[in-house]
Amino acid sequence: MTAFENAKDAARCxxxxxxAAKSEIMPRFRRLRPEDVRAKTAPDDLVTEADNxxxxxxxxxxxxxFPEALILGEEAVASDPTLLDMLPDAGLAFVIDPVDGTWNFAAGLATFGVILAxxxxxxxxxGLLYDPVLDDWVLARKGHGAWFGRPGEPSARRLALSSGGSVETATGLVTPFDFTRGRQARLAAQLTEFRRVDACRCSCHEYRMLLQGSFRFGLSGQTKVWDHAAGVLALKEAGGHSRMLDxxxxxxxxxxxxxxxADDAALLNELSDRFAWLEHPEPDGAD
Structure with a gap:
């Protein structure tokens, strides 16, 4: 039995x-000053006063x-990456993405969220995927399903993925710029094989759309724990599947x-074959 089989602990989270969203995030939305935003590893990798x-x-x-727990926030890890080394052995740990989709948030776009694993x-x-703008969430607990909830409703709605249709009619979420420059052009061209491929610049909302059946698959070239741990659990609890390309x-x-x-195993297997080339060594001279 895990500590979070107690629904009261999840409700407290x-x-x-x-x-935190009410006191620290929403009051700053579309009110950020230039000095409230700075770049971290790249010009589009931002952190704001709201994140901190x-x-x-x-x-x-x-x-x-939860005084016994290890607590890791994305911004704390950005300052000290060695904190992640403590995660595998922690009896209980919380991983926080305080504003997922910071670029959107800083640009005044309402596609951002909070992720807690x-x-x-x-x-x-x-896993918790929370939308501060509309004040609703997806909550998943291991072995207990994935549920959509909002304040004031007597019960949450269980999420269950359905599958079907050809690969060519599948819709997906992929950001070619997550991949090295030498792979971006080929990947972007390959995405035209599908009915529609989009990206939100926000893992929280991308997982939520997958869970609600708006898209059937997602491919990410980055595996940051604060972006994916909660969403992968929620997908599994809703009947979805995940795998590294290797x-x-x-x-x-x-x-x-x-x-x-992906929403089902057959689609995952087909996509694994189609995208397998991304695991091959890049030609000499590729970035």
Whole structure:
């Protein structure tokens, strides 16, 4: 039995995230000053005052209610990447993405969210995908399904993925710019094989759209734990599938490679074959 088989613990996490969004994120939305935004590793890899304030608020609340837990926020890890080394052995850990989709947030686009993953010994046991703008969420607990909820409703709605249709009619979520420059042109051209391929610049909303059946697959060239651990659990609980392109099962400890998710196993297998070339060595001179 995991600690988060207790639904009260999950409900408390929702309260903590909602409170931080109300006090630290939404008051800053479309009100950021130039000095409130800075670049981290690249000009489009941003952090804002909202990210830092929300992460601090959630971290303090979680530490108060779960004093035995390891708490890792994206911005804390950006300052000290060695913090991630503690995750596999932690009996209980929280991984926070305080504003997922920071570029959108800073640009005044409402496609951003908060992601919270709860882990035990490196395995995800709870995932929360929260939309601060509309104040609703997807909550998944290991072995208990994935559920869509919002305040004031007497019960949450269970999410269950359905499958069917050819690969050519499938819709997907892929960002070619997540991949090295030498692979981007070929990948972008390959995406025309499908009915529609989009990207949100926000893992929270991309996983939510996959869970609601708006898209059938997703491919990511980055495997940051705060972006994927909660969403992969939610997909599994809703009947979906995931795999690294090199054939490994996805685990939150994986820090490199390409992650593929889909609503059914047949689609996942077909897409794994089609995108397998992304695992091949790049020609000499490619970036």
């Amino acid at each position: 929702i309260e903590i995230v909602r409170a 304030a929300a992460e601090d608020t959630m971290s303090r609340a979680l530490a108060r209610d 709860v882990m035990e010994r490196g395995q995800t046991v709870m 054939g490994r099962s996805y685990t939150p400890s994986i820090t490199s490679g390409s992650l593929l998710v």
